[in-house]
Structures are given as structure tokens and as C-alpha cells.
Amino acid sequence: KMLKKFDSFGNREKLQRRIFKGIPDKIRGALWLKMLKVEKQMADNVGVYTKMLELGYKNSIEVRQIDNDILRCLRDHEYYCERYSTKQQQLFNVLVSYSMYNMELGYCQGMSTIAGVLLIYLNEEEAFWALNSLMIDKKFAMHGLYILGFPKLMRFLAHHDKILTKFLPKIKKFLDKHQMDAVLYSLKWFFVIFIERLPFSLCLRVWDIFFLEGERVLNAMAYVTLKLHANK
Secondary structure (H helix, E strand, O other), rough: OOOOOOOHOOHHHHHHHHHHHHOHHHHHHHHHHHHOHHHHHHHHHOOOHHHHHHHHHHHHOOHHHHHHHHHHHHOOOOOOOOOOOHHHHHHHHHHHHHHHOOOOOOOOOHHHHHHHHHHOOOOOOHHHHHHHHHHHHHOOOOOHHOOOOOOOHHHHHHHHHHHHHHHHHHHHHHHHHHHOOOHHHHHHHOOOOOOOOOHHHHHHHHHHHHHOOOOOOHHHHHHHHHOOOOOO
């Protein structure tokens, strides 16, 4: 019922409680479409994905790198374990077309993992626009994680260090003593939203909440992860 009335549903607190409790896997894709505003983008940009895909096949300079990265993407998942499987081909299409649509960004390693997870629950064009939301919507603004110089990643790492210094000083002191810079252990936490750093089922729950709450979830989850393992 909430999904059918998602755009007009007034009780955000109730919606938040339900999503934190857990999205049923069968409707996860449908809810991701709503939270990432995919349907509106598709309605406003009819034919754009097909055009970008055609341009990508003809002109993208990222083709070889994308093809190499797809080979390493989510290799333990049944959709991606076979070379040139249907999902691998769809992933290639999404990334090549997006490299033309967002030419300031083009393609960066890490984007393949993000798009790969989206494709588990969405079709090819839906995954393209969902990826676009994650990159350009100010709620997520992942664009800054991947552009040259990785400016947003640097800010996230600096903020993470400040959080540890204030709230987990013993852990921060221990990490500093052993010269464990945050970039050595938290890169994939921020870069690909914890994929391959948490059990996949738990990671999907983090993604659900990330799509609901936005970028602040990443530093919060990083803090919780370290706090839970503080005495181990």
C-alpha cells in the first residue's frame, strides 16, 4: 500500500521505520525506483538511453577499461560469474552509455560495482537512470567520489578521521600507532557503499537506508562498523 502511494505518502516517519525494519526482497527493485526517482527521469528523457548507447558503442574511449572491470565485478554472484552473461552485457551497456551521457565523469573503477548491484534488481535502462541519480542528485552526489582527484572521497576520509578522534579516540590512537590510514581500510566503504566489505544481504540493507537517507549513512555505518569490532 505504501509503495502504491509512495509519492503522496505523508507519514515519512512510518515509511522510514518500515525501510529500517527491512524491505522485502521481492519489492526492493520497485522501491529503489521510487527512492531514486527513476520513473520520472525515464518519462522526461524518452529515447535518451538508446541514443547514448549508440554513441557509446561508436565513440566511448572507456570501452576497454569497462570491459576489463566487468570481468572482476561481483564474481561470486550468479548473474556475473559467467563471462559475457546477459547481466555482464547489460552492465557493459549501462556503463558505456553513461560514459557518454556524463562526459565530465566518463567512467571510473567502482562505478561498475554500483551499476552491477542496481542491475540485480532493475532492468538495463532503469539501472542507467538509477546510476545517474546516485551521481548527480545532491542527496547522494557520488559524482565527487569518482571525478579526477576524488574530492568527495578525500572529504569523507577527513570527516571519518574527525569522528574517530571525537567518539572513538582509543581506536583512532591504535590505528595511528600502526600507521593504518583510513584510506587503507575504508576505501570500499565509501567508494562502492560497502559492497564486498559486508555480507551481501546486510549490504543490501545499508543500500536501502542509503537511498532513503542519503550520504550521511556512509560515515554513520563506518563509525558503527568500527565500534562493533572495537574489542575484537
